[in-house]
Amino acid sequence: MKIAEGLRESFDVIRGNKIRSFLTILGINFGVGCLIAISVIGLAFRDSVGSEIGRYGSTMLWVQVDNSNYMSDERRVLMDSRDISFFKQSLPGRIGSGSIFDAAYTVSYKGETAEITVFGAEPDHFDMFDINIKEGRQYLQQDVINRKRVCVLRPDIASRLFKYEDPIGKEIKISEKNFTVIGLTDRVSNTFLSDGSDNNTVFIPSDFIAAKAWGGGNIKYWVYLLKFENLEYVDIAEERMEAYLNNKYGLLRGETRFRIERLDSYVGMVDKILNIISTLVLVIAAISIVVGGLGIMNIMLVAVTERTREIGIRMAVGATRSDIVIQFVIEAIVLCIIGGGTGVIFGAGIASIACMILKWKFMLSLAIVLGALAISTFIGLVFGIYPAWKASQLMPVEALRADH
Amino acid sequence: MKMIPKIVQAGKNLAIIDIKDISKIYRMGDIEVRALDGVSLEISDHEFICVMGASGSGKSTLMNIIGCLDRPSSGSYFLGGKDVSKLTDQELAEVRNRQIGFVFQTFNLLPRISARRNVELPLIYSGYSAKERRKLADEALERVELSDRADHKPNELSGGQRQRVAIARALVNNPSILFADEPTGNLDSRTGLNIMALFQRLHNQGSTIVMVTHEMDIALHGKRIIHLRDGRIHGDEKVKSRADAELILNSLADLSTQDLEEAMQRHTPAKGAADEDS
Numbered sequence: 001m002k003i004a005e006g007l008r009e010s011f012d013v014i015r016g017n018k019i020r021s022f023l024t025i026l027g028i029n030f031g032v033g034c035l036i037a038i039s040v041i042g043l044a045f046r047d048s049v050g051s052e053i054g055r056y057g058s059t060m061l062w063v064q065v066d067n068s069n070y071m072s073d074e075r076r077v078l079m080d081s082r083d084i085s086f087f088k089q090s091l092p093g094r095i096g097s098g099s100i101f102d103a104a105y106t107v108s109y110k111g112e113t114a115e116i117t118v119f120g121a122e123p124d125h126f127d128m129f130d131i132n133i134k135e136g137r138q139y140l141q142q143d144v145i146n147r148k149r150v151c152v153l154r155p156d157i158a159s160r161l162f163k164y165e166d167p168i169g170k171e172i173k174i175s176e177k178n179f180t181v182i183g184l185t186d187r188v189s190n191t192f193l194s195d196g197s198d199n200n201t202v203f204i205p206s207d208f209i210a211a212k213a214w215g216g217g218n219i220k221y222w223v224y225l226l227k228f229e230n231l232e233y234v235d236i237a238e239e240r241m242e243a244y245l246n247n248k249y250g251l252l253r254g255e256t257r258f259r260i261e262r263l264d265s266y267v268g269m270v271d272k273i274l275n276i277i278s279t280l281v282l283v284i285a286a287i288s289i290v291v292g293g294l295g296i297m298n299i300m301l302v303a304v305t306e307r308t309r310e311i312g313i314r315m316a317v318g319a320t321r322s323d324i325v326i327q328f329v330i331e332a333i334v335l336c337i338i339g340g341g342t343g344v345i346f347g348a349g350i351a352s353i354a355c356m357i358l359k360w361k362f363m364l365s366l367a368i369v370l371g372a373l374a375i376s377t378f379i380g381l382v383f384g385i386y387p388a389w390k391a392s393q394l395m396p397v398e399a400l401r402a403d404h
Numbered sequence: 405m406k407m408i409p410k411i412v413q414a415g416k417n418l419a420i421i422d423i424k425d426i427s428k429i430y431r432m433g434d435i436e437v438r439a440l441d442g443v444s445l446e447i448s449d450h451e452f453i454c455v456m457g458a459s460g461s462g463k464s465t466l467m468n469i470i471g472c473l474d475r476p477s478s479g480s481y482f483l484g485g486k487d488v489s490k491l492t493d494q495e496l497a498e499v500r501n502r503q504i505g506f507v508f509q510t511f512n513l514l515p516r517i518s519a520r521r522n523v524e525l526p527l528i529y530s531g532y533s534a535k536e537r538r539k540l541a542d543e544a545l546e547r548v549e550l551s552d553r554a555d556h557k558p559n560e561l562s563g564g565q566r567q568r569v570a571i572a573r574a575l576v577n578n579p580s581i582l583f584a585d586e587p588t589g590n591l592d593s594r595t596g597l598n599i600m601a602l603f604q605r606l607h608n609q610g611s612t613i614v615m616v617t618h619e620m621d622i623a624l625h626g627k628r629i630i631h632l633r634d635g636r637i638h639g640d641e642k643v644k645s646r647a648d649a650e651l652i653l654n655s656l657a658d659l660s661t662q663d664l665e666e667a668m669q670r671h672t673p674a675k676g677a678a679d680e681d682s
Contacts, residue, residue: 002531004534016516313513315497316471317506317525317529317573318497320497320529321494322494400508400512
């Protein structure tokens with residue numbers, strides 16, 4: 001029997017048993033739809049995480065006091081400004097660096113007051129954490145050197161203090177000192193990686209907080225962040241910083257006093273977790289496809305029993321066993337491909353809605369579509385063969401004797 | 405596909421079908437049922453043979469075996485000089501496809517598809533193109549005078565028309581032998597006569613016909629009658645005065661068409677009332 005004939009027969013049968021075919025197709029449809037939705041959403045998730053990390057660049061590295069190696073009441077050794085100058089001067093490829101000092105201060109403007117976190121950050125901070133300035137400008141190294149009292153506001157605190165006025169150029173009080181607002185940032189959304197600031201944060205040059213924290217004495221650092229041009233510079237930096245710090249401060253009971261962490265190692269970790277999640281989810285989707293396949297098998301077995309007479313008639317006019325097998329397998333595959341095809345549309349629809357809501361990038365690759373169709377065909381083949389073989393094993397006379 | 409050559413008539417009395425000592429045993433639990441018990445039979449080319457017997461006499465079993473729908477439990481069967489027991493299932497299917505045409509009591513048409521596609525069915529398995537299939541099917545439908553019903557589905561046809569579709573299907577691949585299993589069993593006697601007239605016409609055109617029936621008046625349309633009882637042949641005789649279905653039909657038709665129309669007019673009072681009835 002030619003494939004074309006088999007296809008024609010299949011469509012006749014599907015038309016003739018609309019409800020049943022519809023339900024069977026639905027089974028495969030859900031399985032494939034799940035698979036498509038999951039892979040597309042998974043890809044979009046990965047992409048969003050990737051672009052999130054890409055925003056900061058995975059070429060960031062930070063060094064911080066390694067608390068886990070200290071006893072709880074032991075005095076911590078902190079980094080001082082000489083260490084910082086060493087980092088700034090002897091590490092090649094550095095494109096930004098800085099530390100963060102944060103403190104809870106009272107902020108007020110014309111009677112409006114708020115208790116919020118004030119970030120003491122260096123000018124590089126805005127670039128390193130990709131903080132967009134929406135209005136005005138960020139503070140620069142020049143402002144820091146001239147000890148200008150300037151600040152940059154996040155949107156929520158800005159609208160809280162300035163209900164009807166434009167904040168730029170106005171003076172606000174931070175812990176009883178006047179600061180001029182010179183910039184407003186974009187709104188931050190929930191992200192995987194952040195500097196810890198939120199939409200209520202006020203940024204001021206770090207010296208103001210650091211000086212106050214250290215009582216006017218030498219500023220010490222818990223943590224210091226650096227960003228480099230590429231990962232090779234990160235490697236060099238990691239090596240040199242470790243050697244420098246261990247050499248200068250010595251080890252603590254054989255352990256390092258400072259921990260150096262790289263963003264790209266976090267990226268790898270996130271990737272690993274994503275892989276585990278995708279695998280789990282794919283297993284679930286695969287199970288749902290197999291369940292759909294069993295549905296196909298069930299329906300085909302019913303069809304074989306129900307159409308035994310037809311099989312007998314076909315054999316009586318000259319159909320061979322393989323003709324019968326081919327016919328039923330084609331029928332199963334057609335059901336599966338229709339189910340798979342609509343499943344692709346269904347799954348892509350769900351994924352696009354999910355991506356729209358989550359603001360992820362919707363990507364549907366041809367490989368996924370073809371893969372889903374290939375899987376459907378395979379399922380049709382696998383689960384269609386047994387019923388088809390069973391159908392072909394009858395003697396024509398036995399098949400003809402079957403009741404309708 | 406390996407081609408099995410059409411049976412060639414070498415000598416005048418060459419047996420196209422030659423069965424010797426055929427038995428068919430069915431087992432139902434411990435009980436053994438001998439549907440056929442040592443049947444031997446020769447059928448020559450261009451015969452019109454009727455197998456008669458009460459129900460359970462084994463006539464359908466015999467028909468199924470010589471029609472290659474079933475295999476015997478023992479005995480030998482040569483079809484056109486070929487030992488059927490040595491044929492594979494694949495080759496048997498080819499024999500059914502090319503050398504044998506089957507007509508059943510219950511028509512056995514596929515309900516989903518049109519008359520034409522039903523007739524095309526055997527051609528699908530012989531590998532004809534769609535165009536050739538359509539042409540051959542239309543020719544076969546013309547032979548049974550059903551060209552105008554080619555696009556109707558079986559449930560849109562009368563019993564006699566369905567049987568004619570089935571006959572067209574049996575004829576379409578130009579088989580050596582036509583088998584008919586109680587072809588008039590589900591039809592009223594007038595329609596049955598029509599079908600018998602068709603078989604006689606096909607026989608006159610050269611077909612070999614083997615027919616199973618339990619009605620003597622139907623069997624008398626053939627040329628030779630074989631009686632089966634309890635799986636054995638009890639009689640094998642030539643028909644002396646053969647019934648001519650066409651003639652009988654003509655004599656009936658002359659009388660009744662007019663009568664029928666008059667009667668219908670008499671019994672149809674008004675159009676509205678008749679519609680309500682239906």
